[in-house]
Amino acid sequence: MKSKYVLLASALLITVAAFAQKDQIKSAEKALKSGDAQGAITILKDAENMVANAKDAEQAQFYFVKGNAYLDLANKKVEESKNLSLAAESYKKLIDVEKASGKQKFSTQAATSITTIKGLLINSAIADTQSNKNIDGAKKLYEAYQLDRNDTINLYYAASTAVNGQDYDLALPFYEELKKVNYSGKGTLYLAVNKANGNEDNFGNAKDRDLAVKLGTHEKPKTEAIPSKRGEIYKNLALILVQKGRIEDAKKAIADARKANPEDTSLILSEANLYLETKDFDTYKKLVGEALQKDPNNADLVFNLGVISANAKNNEDAEKYYLKALEINPNYTNAYLNLAALKLEAEKPIIDEMNKLGTSAKDMKRYDVLKAQRESVFKGVIPYLKKANELDPKNEDVAKTLLGVYKALEMTAEAKALKATMN
Template identity: 45%
Template sequence: MKTNILILSAMFCSIVGFSQKSEIKAAEKALKSGDAMAAKSSLESASSLIDAADEKMQAQYYFLKGKAYSELAKKGTSDAFDEAISAFRKVVEVEKVSGKSKYSSEATGNLSSMTVDLVNSAVEDNNNKRFKEGAEKLHLGYQLSPKDTIYLYYAASSAVNGGHYELALDYYNELKDLNYDGSGIVYKATNVETGEVEEMEKTQRELMVKSGAYKDPIDEKTASKTTEIVKNVALIYTQLGQDDKALEAYKDARAKDPKDVNLILNQANLYYKMDDKDKFKTLMAEAAEVAPDNPDLFYNIGVINMEQGNIEEARDAYKRAIEINPGYVNAQLNLSTTYVNEGNGLIDEMNTLGNSKKDITRYDELKEQKDSLFRDGAIILEDAVKQNPDNQGLLTQLKNIYGALGDNENFMRVKKLLGE
């Protein structure tokens, strides 16, 4: 009886092996005819027992699986790239153990060519705003070709564009761990026939210049991306609400490039978000020294001084912003508002005064000061309207000032300009 059982078992194994070979052969045939989906289906039928097969059959199976999935990947099948890469790597692994290399060379070649397919597919994903898919494919491309660190950099950028900040952070931290710089040299030469400057590989350029088809070779060094990476890490931490980590990242970034005005501004904005107005003010002043012709800097310095009650400093900042950009409406409105607010501040005291001669005299003094401040605010807006005659915000505030002054003539003039 035992003998019969053994014979049946052996027969069963033989049938399984035959079935696997049949499915693998069917997959091979399907691939030759260009039907990757049919090949995938045949391979799935053989997959459950492939681990029990001999190494020769395993290598063939994984090789065909890699080819099937790489074809499906080109056609846009989700996760096909991962499956193809895993399969081709398994080919090399199996044949390394067996000591044979029937498929390893071609599998390795397919892995190399898949890098190009991944990048092309990622570009298409990004063009169609599938940023996460594009980022993951670029990261896979980098894993397949670690020397091409630029793919990892682009993967992080793609993730940021899609708002996938935690994924981007992982990629940026990989770049930091690699001490990625991103700088390089671009080789250019002038096309003699067209007169246009063209970019090409170094060796190709040398040959083209020697041939006389190109002239005036130029080597241009591209900027380092280190500061940009650290800055983006800080921005992501800010976006994720991890302010302490963001501050550390800004500290690292500014150590590398202390004069980068965008870094200073981003760091200042973080302190503003954290309600540290003094630190914000200090950094904005530092930024103004680095970029003395940036009107937005002075506008923001004016805003924070205005919030802190430093009226004269706020006015100086707004005036500088307007000096740089004469049509800066928000700065003009805020500058006018500093005078209106100061005038309004006198009204409280005016309302506390009585009817004595002394109080009446004081009331008249305060009223004149208030009206003078309101007129100063109006003068600023009148000048601003000359630059932006249709700006509703300027005209509305100007109308309100004339109304508060009791200047009915100018009130009606501006009201007419507003179309009321």
């Protein structure tokens, strides 16, 4: 008989606990409705230990209220990032509980809230990067990716933002995951100019874009290819691995990528850059040759070879590749800019020597020679800077550089005309 009383007492304890938990959830809901989200969370924490033994419906309700409370705090900018994460975690637990039970009551609302949280994380990350808080931004972008792993572009931006913040330890696992999912980022933009505001809008597909043009809301339709980002991804992955002394891992990473994506020419450049970093110049030259054979009329590829050559201090090859890129695409703005930058490098040693000269007759004569050389350098970059400014008039750096050259050469009329367009 004694054992029966024990069982009866245990059953009563469980029933009492269940009722207590229901009351706590209701109390938390009431607190949340009255605007006391923190109070709701405090109430729910008291019920945390019992929730594992509760019925599925009560568990789902518990996580739903908890998620709503954390989201409310985040919306009020109370530890926004932390509370967005905690809200998302609660909603995911809710969805798992209802999926296992086969009964869905809150899952649709929870999924909608998770989408909202994802958007808030991305917007907060953008604000962070604009405030030079790249590390915080990278972490939020990765959290957004974890909420929706199909949206892999957030993982790509998390990795590149971590690199911008120079936190390579944070960036490394992001790049390794990009490698694992074989992310490319390659795609197509379907663009048209919005007549109402003059902005260029991107459409999901050509059909929607063409319909907007037909309806008269948009004009000037165009289609642009988004190039593969694999080259950049594997270049950064390899550079981080090299920095950590894991050179063989870096080589394997790019070799694996090329094997999986044999048509992606950007990976050849990444591999060439790796061997350049490790000072294996023979392999570097071999890969450069392979890249050109594979796609000799690809302006981007030829331009990137110019960049790699410039990084290797091989200015002669760099100039050759930039000029070749312009042969293929005469409107390649960056090629003009890089040619100008390449030519302007000759100014520094001239200035250094000029600054060391004295006031003797010999030194003054040498000064005049150097001054003429400097003027020749400036005159040589004017065509490149003018063309770059013509192609990209909104680029203030180009205009300022060109203005500086005009002033150095005392080209007053040209400087005045350019300054008028800048104002």
